[in-house]
Amino acid sequence: MTEPIRLLLVDDHPVVRQGLRAYLDLEPDLEVVGEADDGEQALARIAETAPDVVLLDLKMPGLDGQGVLERLADDPVRVLVLTSATDGERVPAAIEAGAAGFVYKDIDPDALAAAVRTIHAGQTLLSPSAMRGLMTGSSAPPEPTLTPRERQVLGLIARGQTNRQISRALGVSEKTVKTHVTNLLRRIDAADRTQAALWAVRHGIG
Amino acid sequence: MTEPIRLLLVDDHPVVRQGLRAYLDLEPDLEVVGEADDGEQALARIAETAPDVVLLDLKMPGLDGQGVLERLADDPVRVLVLTSATDGERVPAAIEAGAAGFVYKDIDPDALAAAVRTIHAGQTLLSPSAMRGLMTGSSAPPEPTLTPRERQVLGLIARGQTNRQISRALGVSEKTVKTHVTNLLRRIDAADRTQAALWAVRHGIG
DNA sequence: TCGTCCGCTGGTCTTAGGACCTGCGGAGCA
DNA sequence: TGCTCCGCAGGTCCTAAGACCAGCGGACGA
Structure with missing residues (x-):
């Protein structure tokens, strides 16, 4: 060290x-x-x-x-x-x-x-x-704006769910979940779902 | 907000x-x-x-x-x-x-x-x-007993690090990190690193 | 001495995850 | 009308992750 x-x-x-x-x-x-x-x-x-x-x-x-x-x-x-x-x-x-x-x-x-x-x-x-x-005197940096669905998916990630589990929970295909995950990762600037989950916890989501 | x-x-x-x-x-x-x-x-x-x-x-x-x-x-x-x-x-x-x-x-x-x-x-x-x-009145938290190394690895997972990043941080092979991850997942009954990270957050590790 | 635990590392293998391509239809707005 | 956003879903492809096999040496205790 x-x-x-x-x-x-x-x-x-x-x-x-x-x-x-x-x-x-x-x-x-x-x-x-x-x-x-x-x-x-x-x-x-x-x-x-x-x-x-x-x-x-x-x-x-x-x-x-x-x-x-x-x-x-x-x-x-x-x-x-x-x-x-x-x-x-x-x-x-x-x-x-x-x-x-x-x-x-x-x-x-x-x-x-x-x-x-x-x-x-x-x-x-x-x-x-x-x-x-x-x-310009604007206030603190704005939060990334997730779509309602992305936020929902993020909440489930923050409970440790896999894409498969999330797809079943939401009644959509796993492919759709993956799309939302890819999109939300980019929005919150996270490299993977683990970082996303931690982000969610810090921001009171899920 | x-x-x-x-x-x-x-x-x-x-x-x-x-x-x-x-x-x-x-x-x-x-x-x-x-x-x-x-x-x-x-x-x-x-x-x-x-x-x-x-x-x-x-x-x-x-x-x-x-x-x-x-x-x-x-x-x-x-x-x-x-x-x-x-x-x-x-x-x-x-x-x-x-x-x-x-x-x-x-x-x-x-x-x-x-x-x-x-x-x-x-x-x-x-x-x-x-x-x-x-x-039972025991003093320390009766958590699953992680080895010192497992705990350390878990702490880094809880910061969103990949196995590769952790191996570099600790100066060991990625293979070694994977072994610790596999072991700690079993100990804390987590299916994957995301769940492990969330567990760590809940237990004040990392 | 032997067994257990620990940390380290190699191997093989499967698959979940994610990037990036695509497209559809619906809603809202200029 | 055209554009953007949204949610949905298909495809291909690569790789990180994790399970499970193995083994080494060191420390410790019976």
């Missing part, structure tokens, strides 16, 4: 830090090595703990996230910006200042862990549609 | 409530509408806020979790008992008194959110072997 990714959590709300720590520390390849509640403290902790990735809220009293980013210009640490829909307008400047990506604070824990790994691996977490959405 | 599931958190330790709230509130379909640190306060909050689901610690000063359950006999609210391995002997009585399920306090956030959704959907979170083990 390789060294865990070392994380610093920077947010002025203890509740948020606690919540983040509670589930990030459960990931075996992630390790929270410190917390900070403002920009100055963040810089001090970064110097002390040399984290790989900083999860950084932009909106903080005193030295804010943008200020931190500007002072980290020559530091190899990767910064993942934690943002909310109402803070979207700060993100482009943060990216300009060197942040490697951003996520919404309401991101689910799996996706946050994945985001951390992605930027730690040297990639960035930006998509033109996401940037565009932020700049 | 449907209405979020409204939650009340009941635990005498502020730290626990805070941590729970921090990550449950991050789930878009869940909303923490209140907290209470003992049974009396819990009943008052339930009356005020009409939550869908109560996360309830059994062991509290004054009116405890069991007392709350007994007074909620005619309330439609669903109760998810938060327990620890050392409190296991209280669970059967709590279930008898109307709790819809129980989870261990060290459950990971995904599994907890899934548990909440499951009981909100009207299901229960009980397995005969889990109940049997609890009734």
Whole structure:
């Protein structure tokens, strides 16, 4: 097993830090090595703990996230910006200042862990549609829209049913079920039914 | 999007409530509408806020979790008992008194959110072997005994990984992974990896 | 020593699953 | 009318998954 990714959590709300720590520390390849509640403290902790990735809220009293980013210009640490829909307008400047990506604070824990790994691996977490959405001030990313039938099939997948079982349950051919499965996998960006089932559980379907 | 599931958190330790709230509130379909640190306060909050689901610690000063359950006999609210391995002997009585399920306090956030959704959907979170083990007063959950390796593989399945991906993550052959999968499927009585993943989620693995 | 469990790995074989091609009819809308 | 979406279903094809056969060495306990 390789060294865990070392994380610093920077947010002025203890509740948020606690919540983040509670589930990030459960990931075996992630390790929270410190917390900070403002920009100055963040810089001090970064110097002390040399984290790989900083999860950084932009909106903080005193030295804010943008200020931190500007002072980290020559530091190899990767910064993942934690943002909310109402803070979207700060993100482009943060990216300009060197942040490697951003996520919404309401991101689910799996996706946050994945985001951390992605930027730690040297990639960035930006998509033109996401940037565009932020700049127009639109709310959180929309959920994929499944057709009623796809949703139904997904619900049955999330109960562990095979295509054969689903076809019998719905009174259609197995071929039809396969078609719905193929379509819904593409919509929710899942590679297979197992991932689809997990997605369904996370989204309260089935 | 449907209405979020409204939650009340009941635990005498502020730290626990805070941590729970921090990550449950991050789930878009869940909303923490209140907290209470003992049974009396819990009943008052339930009356005020009409939550869908109560996360309830059994062991509290004054009116405890069991007392709350007994007074909620005619309330439609669903109760998810938060327990620890050392409190296991209280669970059967709590279930008898109307709790819809129980989870261990060290459950990971995904599994907890899934548990909440499951009981909100009207299901229960009980397995005969889990109940049997609890009734005999054993400490650890009496789950099917997976070997350490099987458990590890199951955890990765529960993240949606393929056998190939798992073999790379663990540094073993795909053949070895398949063997572990075959063995763990038999142990947990699952027909395929999708069912195994769902089982893992329900049991706080991965 | 022997037996069991564990983790590792090879082999063979079948089939469920999924991608991607196709097309039908119905509904709704410009 | 034409287009899109939806649900339904056929086809071909490949491969991941899983069952079941086998065996190795190490650790542990009777």
